[in-house]
Amino acid sequence: MIEQVDMPPEMSGDLFRIAQEAVINAGRHSGARAVSISLRTVDSNIELRVTDNGHGFEDGEPLASFEPGHLGLASIRERAEILDGTLEIETSELGTKVLVLAPLGSRSL
16 A cells, blocks of 8 residues: 655655665565555654565564675665654564654655
């Protein structure tokens, strides 16, 4: 589901790259057979959610350390910070959820 949202091009570019990296990670690392992307407004924030049905991260804590195999996660984190947003990643043997919540008036604009 993608809700029509008016936002500055810089923000939409960062959100696109976050979604792109999350989808690439799902395909490359998780064995996911399905990926879902949603973009919506929540109060004065934008919420991007990418979920997959893959096997999740082996260590269960994908943001604990950024080893060479996790550079995509570092990129996602950096882009969320540029947007003054928060990043939450939940993972289990049932899949992974990447959630970014950023104010529509972020500093990158």
